[in-house]
Amino acid sequence: AIQLTQSPSSLSASVGDRVTITCRASQGIGTALAWYQHKPGKAPQLLIFDASTLQGGVSSRFRGSGVSGSASGTDFRLTITSLQPEDFASYYCQQFHESPYTFGQGTKLEIK
């Protein structure tokens, strides 16, 4: 199974900051990667699909990208600009290159 490794596992930031979360796949997955936001007591929300396409209704402060030069799609980033109070949550990447459709271990974004 493809393993996804997210870093950092936790992150403290302030309102207005810009933060970046990375997700590394154990093998090339092209652009078959999605990012979700997950808040306690709620269902996960799709933010980004196809590595860099913003899901409808999601703020443009969220940006997904593949790291240039990474071999066949192994390194990805989620960048959140101008952090807002509602952005403090956990974030997960998920690959759709092949079943099982594994998730990264998550990144918890906390208020500094």
Next chain:
Amino acid sequence: QVQLVQSGAEVRRPGASVKISCKASGYTFIDYYIHWVRQAPGQGLEWMGMINPKGGGSTTYAQKFQGRVTVTRETSTATVYMDVGSLTSGDTAVYYCARPKSGYANDPFDIWGPGTLVTVSS
């Protein structure tokens, strides 16, 4: 609107089984796979398996759950069921059903159920 409604919280003893449901509405049920994802306390999201509601209802499971998890569907009521057997405390988790954006199995999930808490305790 498109939504997935899940059954309520369950409590089971170790060794027992639990069957939770996910009722779809607002779209053509057989046109979209349904996936199951769980989150144990303090842990991350874990993909468990999926079902194609069309035709024979083919299923795919993560290897970890093979033989212990069974996903079925009832097209007449647009409901998917997941049966988890031989429960241990490690199965205490919130279980989510989720629907991909398109009719393909390997598409990200834009519709999620609210989750069902399963507690396994003696």
